[in-house]
Amino acid sequence: MCHIGAGDQGLRVRIRQVTPEDWSEVIRIGKESFDYITNPGTFFLERMLKYYFFVAETDGEVVGFIDMEALSPDTASVTGLAVKKNWRGKGIGKTLLKFGVRFLRAMGFKKIRIMTLRTNSPALRLYESVGFKSVSKKGDVVFLELDL
Numbered sequence: 001m002c003h004i005g006a007g008d009q010g011l012r013v014r015i016r017q018v019t020p021e022d023w024s025e026v027i028r029i030g031k032e033s034f035d036y037i038t039n040p041g042t043f044f045l046e047r048m049l050k051y052y053f054f055v056a057e058t059d060g061e062v063v064g065f066i067d068m069e070a071l072s073p074d075t076a077s078v079t080g081l082a083v084k085k086n087w088r089g090k091g092i093g094k095t096l097l098k099f100g101v102r103f104l105r106a107m108g109f110k111k112i113r114i115m116t117l118r119t120n121s122p123a124l125r126l127y128e129s130v131g132f133k134s135v136s137k138k139g140d141v142v143f144l145e146l147d148l
Contacts, residue, residue: 011058011090015099018053018065025062026055033082047080052107054099056083056092063087066096068103074110081123088122097130105148112146 018026023045031040047053047067056064064083070076078100083092104112114132116123118140128134132144 011092013063013092013095014057015054015096016057018048018055022055022062023048026053026065029062029065029082029084030080032085034080044080051079052076052103054096054103056096058087058092064092064096066100068100068112070109071113073108076104076107076109076112078112078114093126094129097126101130101146101148110148112148113143114145115141115143118142 026048027041027044030037030044034040037043052068054066055062064087065080066078067080068076068078078097081093081096101112114127116127118137124142127144132146134142135145136143
């Protein structure tokens with residue numbers, strides 16, 4: 001259980017592995033956050049079954065997710081990070097990302113890669129606040145890395 005905020009006003013967030021009961025909510029959040037994915041049901045179901053996939057919940061409600069995959073024995077990628085629109089700005093994304101970093105470090109990875117659009121300023125600020133550094137740009141995409 002993570003506690004975001006100060007004192008009794010903080011938000012209690014639980015991060016846990018995704019379960020089949022979460023699938024429909026994860027697909028809804030993914031569709032809301034990544035509107036360019038043409039078949040979000042198939043896309044996210046495949047990811048939930050194949051990769052490291054965790055959800056954040058508060059008061060029993062799934063409010064976000066992070067998914068990660070191994071690229072090599074030493075390098076992993078955060079391939080998806082999303083928070084429900086009405087829960088954004090409350091620290092849930094940062095909590096998920098920090099959890100992902102700790103998880104991948106514990107799994108023995110030495111480097112994490114992540115990419116986002118150059119126009120996605122909130123995501124870039126989030127990644128940089130956790131220590132990711134921009135390593136290259138290709139068109140509208142920014143590639144960032146974190147050495148563990």
